[in-house]
Amino acid sequence: MINIIWALMSVVGIIYAMLNGTMEQVNEAIFKGANDAVTLVIALTSVLVFWLGMMRIAEKAGILSALSNLFRPLVTRVFPEIPPNHPAMGYILANFSANLFGLGNAATPMGIKAMEEMKKLNHGKDKASNSMITFLVINTSSITLIPTTVIAIRMENGSTSPTEIVGTTLVATIVTTISAIWIDRLLRRRRESIMK
Secondary structure (H helix, E strand, O other): OHHHHHHHHHHHHHHHHHHHOOHHHHHHHHHHHHHHHHHHHHHHHHHHHHHHHHHHHHHHHOHHHHHHHHHHHHHHHHOOOOOOOOHHHHHHHHHHHHHHOOOHHHHHHHHHHHHHHHHHHOOOOOOOOHHHHHHHHHHHHOOOOOOHHHHHHHHHOOOOOOOOOHHHHHHHHHHHHHHHHHHHHHHHHHHHHHHO
16 A cells, blocks of 8 residues: 555656756655665665674673563553463564664564564454554554664754664653553553453
């Protein structure tokens, strides 16, 4: 559906530019945008590679397992339907650890594996379980301590202090995650009362 919307917006924009006589400006904007996109991707790649390397060092040093052990009691309370030693719990903790460091791209494969394991616990049903919904809600709320992608974008665009957003990101993360979990619990109780 999104592809159709983007295609329609592009077609309407091009037709409007042709009728309005501004097709030359549209062409300039397309090529400038493509050039800026390549430059940004290269900048983001270097930052992502750096943080993936840091993540690997943290993994080898045992920091990730320490983080997982630290958050395990909290995560088992948030996901009571998942047994504590189930593989889904390990993938969830790994996904959360990667997201904490702003490595959304690195967290995605672990998130997919967590969903696959939760689907097994859901006996292969096509309807999402409460744990799957909660996991998606927490990921959507964006638990992040170090917003590496945003820092890279700010660096690429010449910010004098690209890391000054870390404090506000931390506050936003805390507020959105707590709100997301609270709303999820509220709607979960409502869903369960309707199903009874």
